[in-house]
Amino acid sequence: xxxxxxxxxxxxxxxxxxxxxxxxxxxxxxxxxxxxxxxxxxxxxxxxxxxxxxxxxxxxxxxxxxxxxxxxxxxxxxxxxxxxxxxxxxxxxxxxxxxxxxxxxxxxxxxxxxxxxxxxxxxxxxxxxxxxxxxxxxxxxxxxxxxxxxxxxxxxxxxxxxxxxxxxxxxxxxxxxxxxxxxxxxxxxxxxxxxxxxxxxxxxxxxxxxxxxxxxxxxxxxxxxxxxxxxxxxxxxxxxxxxxxxxxxxxxxxxxxxxxxxxxxxxxxxxxxxxxxxxxxxxxxxxxxxxxxx
Amino acid sequence: xxxxxxxxxxxxxxxxxxxxxxxxxxxxxxxxxxxxxxxxxxxxxxxxxxxxxxxxxxxxxxxxxxxxxxxxxxxxxxxxxxxxxxxxxxxxxxxxxxxxxxxxxxxxxxxxxxxxxxxxxxxxxxxxxxxxxxxxxxxxxxxxxxxxxxxxxxxxxxxxxxxxxxxxxxxxxxxxxxxxxxxxxxxxxxxxxxxxxxxxxxxxxxxxxxxxxxxxxxxxxxxxxxxxxxxxxxxxxxxxxxxxxxxxxxxxxxxxxxxxxxxxxxxxxxxxxxxxxxxxxxxxxxxxxxxxxx
Numbered sequence: 049x050x051x052x053x054x055x056x057x058x059x060x061x062x063x064x065x066x067x068x069x070x071x072x073x074x075x076x077x078x079x080x081x082x083x084x085x086x087x088x089x090x091x092x093x094x095x096x097x098x099x100x101x102x103x104x105x106x107x108x109x110x111x112x113x114x115x116x117x118x119x120x121x122x123x124x125x126x127x128x129x130x131x132x133x134x135x136x137x138x139x140x141x142x143x144x145x146x147x148x149x150x151x152x153x154x155x156x157x158x159x160x161x162x163x164x165x166x167x168x169x170x171x172x173x174x175x176x177x178x179x180x181x182x183x184x185x186x187x188x189x190x191x192x193x194x195x196x197x198x199x200x201x202x203x204x205x206x207x208x209x210x211x212x213x214x215x216x217x218x219x220x221x222x223x224x225x226x227x228x229x230x231x232x233x234x235x236x237x238x239x240x241x242x243x244x245x246x247x248x249x250x251x252x253x254x255x256x257x258x259x260x261x262x263x264x265x266x267x268x269x270x271x272x273x274x275x276x277x278x279x280x281x282x283x284x285x286x287x288x289x290x291x292x293x294x295x296x297x298x299x300x301x302x303x304x305x306x307x308x309x310x311x312x313x314x315x316x317x318x319x320x321x322x323x324x325x326x327x328x329x330x331x332x333x334x335x336x337x338x339x340x341x342x
Numbered sequence: 343x344x345x346x347x348x349x350x351x352x353x354x355x356x357x358x359x360x361x362x363x364x365x366x367x368x369x370x371x372x373x374x375x376x377x378x379x380x381x382x383x384x385x386x387x388x389x390x391x392x393x394x395x396x397x398x399x400x401x402x403x404x405x406x407x408x409x410x411x412x413x414x415x416x417x418x419x420x421x422x423x424x425x426x427x428x429x430x431x432x433x434x435x436x437x438x439x440x441x442x443x444x445x446x447x448x449x450x451x452x453x454x455x456x457x458x459x460x461x462x463x464x465x466x467x468x469x470x471x472x473x474x475x476x477x478x479x480x481x482x483x484x485x486x487x488x489x490x491x492x493x494x495x496x497x498x499x500x501x502x503x504x505x506x507x508x509x510x511x512x513x514x515x516x517x518x519x520x521x522x523x524x525x526x527x528x529x530x531x532x533x534x535x536x537x538x539x540x541x542x543x544x545x546x547x548x549x550x551x552x553x554x555x556x557x558x559x560x561x562x563x564x565x566x567x568x569x570x571x572x573x574x575x576x577x578x579x580x581x582x583x584x585x586x587x588x589x590x591x592x593x594x595x596x597x598x599x600x601x602x603x604x605x606x607x608x609x610x611x612x613x614x615x616x617x618x619x620x621x622x623x624x625x626x627x628x629x630x631x632x633x634x635x636x
Contacts, residue, residue, distance in 0.1 A: 239561050258535075268536060274566055
């Protein structure tokens with residue numbers, strides 16, 4: 049076994065999913081949150097994930113019970129870090145928020161502790177100094193619904209001790225993830241470096257009124273055999289994230305896309321979560337047996 | 343029924359596939375080729391497609407026999423065009439070659455004949471004048487292995503009579519294709535407008551040595567549920583086409599990709615066709631049951 053005592057900083061969507069999969073895999077896991085309220089929200093999320101994970105792995109009630117016993121919640125960072133082997137930072141995507149956490153971490157964590165960030169937008173090198181231990185710091189990026197989209201992208205920074213890549217490969221297997229080694233720092237890691245161009249090109253066809261979203265998805269699904277096209281993926285990702293990606297892109301074409309996505313958000317059509325995005329849920333049209341036939 | 347007498351100009355890979363699916367669907371179909379040699383090669387291709395189509399649709403020997411009776415070959419363009427309802431031009435991707443054909447076509451075809459180009463790189467507007475009938479001319483784009491990747495992208499040019507879009511939608515259904523209406527002229531139609539950015543971004547990760555092709559494909563397959571990643575798709579497309587796309591791209595990064603693809607071609611590793619590309623065939627690693635698990 050690589051790391052035994054795991055601390056997840058932040059119990060949001062991904063933080064709570066990572067924590068649950070670690071606990072489910074037998075790791076002694078603690079979610080640290082800044083307030084009692086944030087921990088309550090984290091517990092509510094975990095209550096959803098534990099059922100989804102049980103259904104996905106068809107696992108027993110006993111293993112669900114065991115996971116609950118491995119999962120702890122605290123607002124006391126000093127206590128959480130006292131014997132931490134691995135800290136996974138999954139705080140909001142805001143440089144100042146993350147730096148403030150790492151400065152506290154640097155004061156409190158024992159020398160042995162390895163620390164990783166689940167940031168999808170900030171590179172390890174931009175955060176390394178604030179951790180106080182750049183050699184023990186890496187990027188470690190998970191995808192949503194981590195039991196299903198179970199890639200764990202491992203990205204060392206220039207100052208990282210490269211032997212830690214191997215230990216995170218092993219740790220990934222231990223918590224049922226497929227490790228993807230990113231050999232150099234790369235904004236977007238591997239997945240988003242490809243997904244963003246696909247979603248952008250599809251969105252461009254839409255805002256230019258070249259074809260309907262359903263026709264674009266159908267083309268993609270037939271040609272590549274994929275179960276979802278780019279607009280179905282955007283519905284899953286959610287319009288807030290799609291908006292943020294386009295809004296942050298200086299290309300004027302991305303602003304046109306952002307404006308159309310903003311109109312969807314204003315109308316409450318944020319994707320799967322709200323029941324309406326490019327498709328209506330449940331039972332979206334692209335899952336209809338005839339969708340690919342006409 | 344929309345169009346009954348179909349002429350396919352050019353019996354290359356796609357021309358012979360389109361011709362076969364039209365004949366298989368009961369259309370009176372003629373492949374026109376410039377020489378007896380080109381028609382012999384077309385017949386050899388059709389002999390392959392008829393078995394693949396039979397296996398794909400699990401169809402009877404009788405339907406295979408019927409298709410053979412519906413499919414004719416000629417080098418006599420005047421005769422081929424005499425009663426043509428629809429001409430599908432599938433000649434090499436070369437403006438001068440296509441224009442020369444359309445000028446001959448313009449002299450010989452009856453007024454009723456509608457003509458479409460299967461070009462994936464030339465827009466209808468760039469060829470319309472040479473047809474002598476811009477109002478009866480459209481883009482009509484098929485993907486390789488058209489019985490399986492059965493999208494037929496229909497793209498009117500600015501001068502096209504728009505009612506012809508509807509007749510091509512119906513014709514597409516008649517020959518077992520899924521029609522995709524492209525509402526305005528768009529280089530790359532729908533499919534290649536998305537596929538090229540995906541393949542380019544994946545290739546960029548490869549030439550920048552960010553991750554291994556198999557790790558990149560694995561990431562894509564897990565995240566999107568697709569049966570193939572971008573490097574497996576490139577193997578299927580073939581390195582000659584991948585090279586041509588990158589070589590034609592003025593971006594210096596595309597030239598770096600083109601150079602690495604050229605080295606693969608020089609080594610004989612052109613993809614599925616040669617048994618070796620990014621993967622070895624048959625039984626490529628990405629189809630191994632454990633590929634997505636480790």
